[in-house]
Amino acid sequence: MQGTDFDELAFFRALEGCGARALLIGRRALVVLGLPVLTADYDFWLHIDDIETFNQAATPFGLAPTHQPDEARRRGRYVLENDEHVDVLVARSVPTIDGEPVTFADLWDRRQATGLTDAVHVQLPSLADLILTKRFASRPKDLEDIRLLEILRQEDGL
């Protein structure tokens, strides 16, 4: 399947169904929460033991991994791609720009399941943790996103 034919909802349904421990991070997580920001790709933080399961779920969508699982584990990240581009982080821990370690296990424990529809759900980090992940790369657009997320966090009942 080419990206132009990409069935986004079916993709998320397949990921939910496969049981891989995967958190949607990056700008698409912001979009799900209600922040209208543009992005080209998908970003996931995946449990390091679930690469094979995740890849298998993505295969019917024509998404091919750039690295084999063992190499991806060594590198800490890889990409699934065709016309679509899915960045997959598989490191157990990533430091923020300030050197604060952020671990997948902690984020997974505090995750929030969010409905895309009544029947399809995606796992997101908590708002506070999503802000932390925005401090990994700390590009100007990440800093803008942090300000938006802080507003969202402060505006209970929006």
Added chain:
Amino acid sequence: MSSRPRRTALRATEASERQVTGPEAAAYLSVPISETEREEAVALIRWFRRRYPTGADRLAYVRRAYRRWTMARNQ
């Protein structure tokens, strides 16, 4: 898009993708969120959530918007 606007767009993309330093990030984030910035962001979020009530609706909107943006950029 003629070559000059394209170069400008590329420079803008490069600027938004570069990694800032810790002190740069701290300085940017230490600026308090003004009432105007907050009100504009809240209005935008409320509109987006009202217009696109489910996560699937929001993701689909962003795919359409990104497609429009890249088409306009490449013209």
